[in-house]
Amino acid sequence: MSQPDTKQRILNAAEHLFSRDGYHATSLRSITTMATVNLAAVNYHFGSKEALLEAVIIRRLDPLNEIRLGQLEALLKKSEETEEVPTCRNILRTFVEPTLRLRQQGADAEDFIALIGRILAEPRGLAMTIFMAHMEPLMNRLFQALAVSLPGLSRQTLFWRVHFALGSLSHIMRYHERHAMVPEGVNIDMPVDAFVDLFLDFAVAGMEVTQ
Amino acid sequence: MSQPDTKQRILNAAEHLFSRDGYHATSLRSITTMATVNLAAVNYHFGSKEALLEAVIIRRLDPLNEIRLGQLEALLKKSEETEEVPTCRNILRTFVEPTLRLRQQGADAEDFIALIGRILAEPRGLAMTIFMAHMEPLMNRLFQALAVSLPGLSRQTLFWRVHFALGSLSHIMRYHERHAMVPEGVNIDMPVDAFVDLFLDFAVAGMEVTQ
DNA sequence: GTATGTGTTAAACGTACGTTTTAATTATGT
DNA sequence: ACATAATTAAAACGTACGTTTAACACATAC
Numbered sequence: 499m500s501q502p503d504t505k506q507r508i509l510n511a512a513e514h515l516f517s518r519d520g521y522h523a524t525s526l527r528s529i530t531t532m533a534t535v536n537l538a539a540v541n542y543h544f545g546s547k548e549a550l551l552e553a554v555i556i557r558r559l560d561p562l563n564e565i566r567l568g569q570l571e572a573l574l575k576k577s578e579e580t581e582e583v584p585t586c587r588n589i590l591r592t593f594v595e596p597t598l599r600l601r602q603q604g605a606d607a608e609d610f611i612a613l614i615g616r617i618l619a620e621p622r623g624l625a626m627t628i629f630m631a632h633m634e635p636l637m638n639r640l641f642q643a644l645a646v647s648l649p650g651l652s653r654q655t656l657f658w659r660v661h662f663a664l665g666s667l668s669h670i671m672r673y674h675e676r677h678a679m680v681p682e683g684v685n686i687d688m689p690v691d692a693f694v695d696l697f698l699d700f701a702v703a704g705m706e707v708t709q
Numbered sequence: 710m711s712q713p714d715t716k717q718r719i720l721n722a723a724e725h726l727f728s729r730d731g732y733h734a735t736s737l738r739s740i741t742t743m744a745t746v747n748l749a750a751v752n753y754h755f756g757s758k759e760a761l762l763e764a765v766i767i768r769r770l771d772p773l774n775e776i777r778l779g780q781l782e783a784l785l786k787k788s789e790e791t792e793e794v795p796t797c798r799n800i801l802r803t804f805v806e807p808t809l810r811l812r813q814q815g816a817d818a819e820d821f822i823a824l825i826g827r828i829l830a831e832p833r834g835l836a837m838t839i840f841m842a843h844m845e846p847l848m849n850r851l852f853q854a855l856a857v858s859l860p861g862l863s864r865q866t867l868f869w870r871v872h873f874a875l876g877s878l879s880h881i882m883r884y885h886e887r888h889a890m891v892p893e894g895v896n897i898d899m900p901v902d903a904f905v906d907l908f909l910d911f912a913v914a915g916m917e918v919t920q
Numbered sequence: 921g922t923a924t925g926t927g928t929t930a931a932a933c934g935t936a937c938g939t940t941t942t943a944a945t946t947a948t949g950t
Numbered sequence: 951a952c953a954t955a956a957t958t959a960a961a962a963c964g965t966a967c968g969t970t971t972a973a974c975a976c977a978t979a980c
Contacts, residue, residue: 669876
């Protein structure tokens with residue numbers, strides 16, 4: 499029987515297992531079993547396990563970065579017209595909000611967000627190379643926009659603060675899974691808009707503070 | 710010939726390779742080769758690969774947490790005597806400063822810091838279970854002290870802001886390795902004291918901001 | 921000197937891995 | 951309908967893994 503969506507089923511299963519267990523701890527057999535697909539299908543459709551990882555990343559990262567870059571460009575263009583410097587908060591929002599909103603779209607997207615968080619945690623890994631190649635243009639644009647928005651900061655300080663902020667984001671991208679050490683009275687499933695604001699309150703204050 | 714420091718040599722090699730390549734991507738053979746030790750020595754001295762990982766973590770984490778907890782208790786005791794509430798900055802410093810200072814002590818400690826950063830990035834992993842068991846008392850104490858220092862924040866907001874701050878820290882613990890995307894004019898090797906202050910400027914502002 | 925315990929070594933164990941091969945099956949084009 | 955290409959299926963490939971075994975070396979103690 500023919501399954502025309504074999505590739506998508508493999509991608510979904512791989513996305514889930516890579517994000518849950520990591521690349522090296524996930525076997526092709528566990529992926530193909532979950533996808534109810536023959537073992538050889540991965541090498542037939544993708545060529546190798548590494549190429550599968552790259553396909554998993556690119557499938558969602560490129561569209562996400564298009565949204566982020568689109569919002570950033572729109573913000574910069576509007577600020578050109580009104581001749582006002584865009585605020586740090588609005589710049590960061592173009593990066594953060596599409597990221598956290600993606601997670602709301604379903605369990606699959608949630609897997610991907612967690613996977614990105616894991617990738618950022620393996621600086622020397624194969625996935626990091628793939629990831630960086632698809633992030634660099636957006637990152638340069640973001641850094642440049644923030645430099646204009648925060649002219650009082652040295653490049654050194656700005657560089658580290660951007661990493662502090664994105665480090666926070668990558669951490670909570672991973673942490674959102676159900677986990678121990680959640681004290682009572684804490685709701686781990688907040689609405690996206692409220693959570694974005696909660697995050698931006700923190701990050702923007704840290705970015706803008708004068709030492 | 711007898712090598713009385715076989716265990717330490719294994720621990721050093723494992724620490725280095727686990728932090729560089731991750732637990733699953735590191736083989737016992739690569740560890741024992743680097744340690745110039747027989748393959749069977751790991752299972753003889755530690756019992757298993759998992760037990761080796763636990764030994765690697767505990768060797769440095771327990772002493773580090775003793776320092777952190779000691780500084781925190783000292784701060785709380787001094788504030789009791791002077792009847793002043795300790796500042797958020799000083800509380801966070803007891804956690805951050807020993808961490809970043811450890812990295813200055815040599816390449817081995819730098820490996821460990823990177824390993825902790827990786828562990829924090831694998832929420833479901835074996836290492837996370839080991840790590841959490843050794844972190845929970847300190848984390849509870851830290852959270853409690855911050856709640857006193859920042860009475861205006863809801864438990865919800867405080868919880869997330871602590872995670873934002875520690876997420877930043879865990880990110881830079883990993884990022885300190887030489888890496889691409891470091892723009893010109895940025896010194897990635899700052900003195901520890903300056904870097905601690907740079908981080909605390911950011912984190913404290915984010916913790917204390919009133920929305 | 922012999923016995924005992926600790927540590928080391930080389931070799932092999934069984935298992936699981938990513939990948940490849942070959943054949944069968946299904947879809948497509950004329 | 952038939953020929954050709956694309957996909958799926960089962961099986962096997964060689965390799966690397968964590969672990970175990972059994973022989974060996976070298977202490978210290980009697």
